[in-house]
Amino acid sequence: AGADGLTLINSLGPGMKIDIVTGNPILANKFGGMSGPAIKPIAVRCVYDAYEATDIPIVGVGGIRNYADVVEFLYAGASAVQIGTSIMYEGPDIFGRISSDLEEFIEDSEFDSVKDMVGFAHK
Numbered sequence: 001a002g003a004d005g006l007t008l009i010n011s012l013g014p015g016m017k018i019d020i021v022t023g024n025p026i027l028a029n030k031f032g033g034m035s036g037p038a039i040k041p042i043a044v045r046c047v048y049d050a051y052e053a054t055d056i057p058i059v060g061v062g063g064i065r066n067y068a069d070v071v072e073f074l075y076a077g078a079s080a081v082q083i084g085t086s087i088m089y090e091g092p093d094i095f096g097r098i099s100s101d102l103e104e105f106i107e108d109s110e111f112d113s114v115k116d117m118v119g120f121a122h123k
Contacts, residue, residue, distance in 0.1 A: 005057040007082065008046040011035040036085040037063040044076045051077025051119055065094075067101035074114060075121040 011033030017026040025031075043062025050058055060078030064070060065086050073081050086094050102114070111117050 003056060005059065006050055006054070007059040007061055008050055008078075009039065009043045010061045010082075010084075012039050012042065035062065037065060039063050040069060040072075044072050047073055047078050048076040048121065051122060064098075067098050067105055070098060070102055071105065071117065074117040075119070077119045077122065079115075079118050 012035075013033045014031035015034040016031050018024065019026050040063025043060060047058055047060045057079045058077055059080045059082055060073030060076065061082040061084070063085070064073065064081055064083045070081050083094060083098075090097075106113065106117075
């Protein structure tokens with residue numbers, strides 16, 4: 001019984017944006033989830049807290065744009081990350097860039113692998 005893993009957090013909201021010329025909501029459904037870089041600090045905190053509270057794998061989601069964002073999620077306790085909003089801006093090339101930058105970071109660090117980085121902020 002119970003969950004085999006967690007995915008945190010994807011989006012917050014619903015939020016709303018209003019066109020100041022027309023006075024109408026900009027989003028077709030009036031309200032929508034807030035995602036991207038604005039939610040990253042909250043997402044990292046949620047992963048950090050969940051890591052403290054459980055022993056199951058965590059997928060960190062929310063505002064990942066570069067390898068440093070991935071490192072933050074790993075340190076907080078994520079064993080994997082998910083990228084969404086950034087793909088809309090950079091396309092699928094973001095995966096190769098983040099992967100190679102993360103590999104370079106690991107080579108220049110005290111870590112042997114991504115696995116060694118998971119939960120580092122809790123030590």
